[in-house]
Amino acid sequence: xxxxxxxxxxxxxxxxxxxxxxxxxxxxxxxxxxxxxxxxxxxxxxxxxxxxxxxxxxxxxxxxxxxxxxxxxxxxxxxxxxxxxxxxxxxxxxxxxxxxxxxxxxxxxxx
Amino acid sequence: xxxxxxxxxxxxxxxxxxxxxxxxxxxxxxxxxxxxxxxxxxxxxxxxxxxxxxxxxxxxxxxxxxxxxxxxxxxxxxxxxxxxxxxxxxxxxxxxxxxxxxxxxxxxxxxxxxxxxxxxxxxxxxxxxxxxxxxxxxxxxxxxxxxxxxxxxxxxxxxxxxxxxxxxxxxxxxxxxxxxxxxxxxxxxxxxxxxxxxxxxxxxxxxxxxxxxxxxxxxxxxxxxxxxxxxxxxxxxxxxxxxxxxxxxxxxxxxxxxxxxxxxxxxxxxxxxxxxxxxxxxxxxxxxxxxxxxxxxxxxxxxxxxxxxxxxxxxxxxxxxxxxxxxxxxxxx
Numbered sequence: 001x002x003x004x005x006x007x008x009x010x011x012x013x014x015x016x017x018x019x020x021x022x023x024x025x026x027x028x029x030x031x032x033x034x035x036x037x038x039x040x041x042x043x044x045x046x047x048x049x050x051x052x053x054x055x056x057x058x059x060x061x062x063x064x065x066x067x068x069x070x071x072x073x074x075x076x077x078x079x080x081x082x083x084x085x086x087x088x089x090x091x092x093x094x095x096x097x098x099x100x101x102x103x104x105x106x107x108x109x110x111x
Numbered sequence: 112x113x114x115x116x117x118x119x120x121x122x123x124x125x126x127x128x129x130x131x132x133x134x135x136x137x138x139x140x141x142x143x144x145x146x147x148x149x150x151x152x153x154x155x156x157x158x159x160x161x162x163x164x165x166x167x168x169x170x171x172x173x174x175x176x177x178x179x180x181x182x183x184x185x186x187x188x189x190x191x192x193x194x195x196x197x198x199x200x201x202x203x204x205x206x207x208x209x210x211x212x213x214x215x216x217x218x219x220x221x222x223x224x225x226x227x228x229x230x231x232x233x234x235x236x237x238x239x240x241x242x243x244x245x246x247x248x249x250x251x252x253x254x255x256x257x258x259x260x261x262x263x264x265x266x267x268x269x270x271x272x273x274x275x276x277x278x279x280x281x282x283x284x285x286x287x288x289x290x291x292x293x294x295x296x297x298x299x300x301x302x303x304x305x306x307x308x309x310x311x312x313x314x315x316x317x318x319x320x321x322x323x324x325x326x327x328x329x330x331x332x333x334x335x336x337x338x339x340x341x342x343x344x345x346x347x348x349x350x351x352x353x354x355x356x357x358x359x360x361x362x363x364x365x366x367x368x369x370x371x372x373x374x375x376x377x378x379x380x381x382x383x384x385x386x387x388x389x390x391x392x393x394x395x396x397x398x399x400x401x402x403x404x405x406x407x408x409x410x411x412x413x414x415x416x417x418x419x420x421x422x423x424x425x426x427x428x429x430x431x432x433x434x435x436x437x438x439x440x441x442x443x444x
Binding site: 055059086088094 | 295298320324
């Protein structure tokens with residue numbers, strides 16, 4: 001019984017090692033395909049995954065958000081706030097959101 | 112080396128005094144409190160004077176969130192290493208047990224709250240993918256002796272089309288954490304492991320989740336709920352974002368049932384863990400907070416009651432490692 005378990009453990013670790021090597025090789029290939037897929041022009045290096053918008057909402061009003069490519073933010077039109085996206089990770093903490101003024105978009109932190 | 116031992120000894124003594132002082136001050140404050148509190152409440156913001164616990168200290172609720180944030184910001188880089196050191200690798204078994212009990216089917220959506228470095232989500236994706244491979248292998252083996260009918264249909268329809276249809280819904284894991292540093296570490300770990308599709312990272316508050324209602328099949332929170340200021344709010348949000356039929360699962364440190372084991376566990380927690388924290392992560396206080404916060408968390412039955420109050424059904428718990436960790440599970444019906 002233990003021999004079987006040991007044999008399976010050895011096989012799994014070998015397989016894991018080979019997949020890790022394979023995956024590390026693939027890592028060099030992958031960035032090219034990613035940049036081709038994402039056509040949006042973003043400021044920071046990592047693109048934002050827009051499929052998240054399917055279920056991501058504003059934590060305050062629970063309404064859908066709009067992705068603004070130029071400033072790389074998620075905008076809630078109703079409340080006039082913008083959530084920043086840093087390194088491809090959206091920051092949905094209300095106190096970190098930016099208030100959008102009507103005319104020039106001056107960054108003002110809400111209370 | 113003698114100097115560092117002296118330093119450690121001084122720290123232990125100082126911390127012992129601090130805990131004695133804090134418990135004394137808490138008693139003094141609570142005796143003189145009632146009249147002051149009622150006056151204060153009229154004038155100041157609710158969060159500023161409502162107090163809660165931060166380890167064995169008493170702090171205001173606003174302060175607790177900030178201090179918890181600072182704790183995890185400082186331990187983020189060494190978080191995984193410290194977990195292995197403190198639990199002697201056993202935390203991996205606890206997390207594997209969570210996945211085993213969850214038994215996710217391919218195509219479901221997971222929300223990992225307080226997911227931090229993404230341990231649960233990465234395990235979830237591996238589990239689901241290995242299951243898919245197992246199913247694919249089984250069908251391949253079955254197809255090795257197909258009937259003449261099957262062979263003729265396989266000539267007419269392209270095999271790629273059939274495969275794409277079965278994987279119509281990709282499994283999806285979303286890691287949500289209030290702390291950006293922990294998510295950054297997790298994202299780097301995922302990239303180094305080569306996992307990129309089906310995994311998303313979001314900075315969000317467990318008490319105010321930025322997700323729509325009825326969206327997730329499974330909600331997990333592993334070793335995170337004791338750090339939340341209002342546990343009942345977090346539970347209510349969990350119920351909101353879960354689909355009907357969705358499962359809530361929580362791994363958390365809990366009360367040890369066996370008295371002998373409890374004594375050993377206490378000794379280990381208060382003597383070894385802050386020392387390990389100082390040696391490996393260079394942060395004694397964060398790990399002191401960790402072991403104190405474990406003691407302040409409600410026990411298995413009380414937490415089960417809280418989960419039921421939030422509106423989940425069929426709530427049960429499994430004790431792991433003699434009650435050191437409890438796995439609570441409930442369903443939204």
